[in-house]
Amino acid sequence: MKFLTIAKIAVAFSVALATPALAQQTFGGNECTEDCSxxxxxxxxxxQNQxxxxxxxxxxxxxxxxxxxxxxxxPSRGSNEDDEGEEIDD
Structure with a gap:
């Protein structure tokens, strides 16, 4: 029984290590929270205010x-895309 539990933990840990973390969305090199709005x-x-x-x-x-x-x-960067070129929703 203990062996199965340890094996399950080992498999879960292996999957967690193999799963890439989601990249943080950035704007101008700054991390965005939920989005870059x-x-x-x-x-x-x-x-607009120069x-x-x-x-x-x-x-x-x-x-x-x-x-x-x-x-x-x-000032020539534009505001419609994040640093990866993904469109930012309003």
Whole structure:
């Protein structure tokens, strides 16, 4: 009985090690939480307001701020895709 339990644990552990972890979605090198919509919003706000200094990127949302900072660093990047080229939903 103990052998079967140990064997089951060993198989489960082997499967866990062999299963690749899901890649974290990123925007401008910053990790997104559930999606990158906050980063997209911050980027678009900075673009619309022609922000050129990261000190202007100070809201209560880290993802919004990171999106704003991404615009300052790379204004030609665009906001519609994450770093892997996947479209970001609004």
């Amino acid at each position: 906050g980063h997209k919003a911050g980027y678009e706000w900075a673009e 922000i050129s200094d990261e000190s202007a990127c100070s809201s209560n949302s880290n993802s919004f701020n990171e999106g704003c900072q991404t615009f300052v660093e790379d």
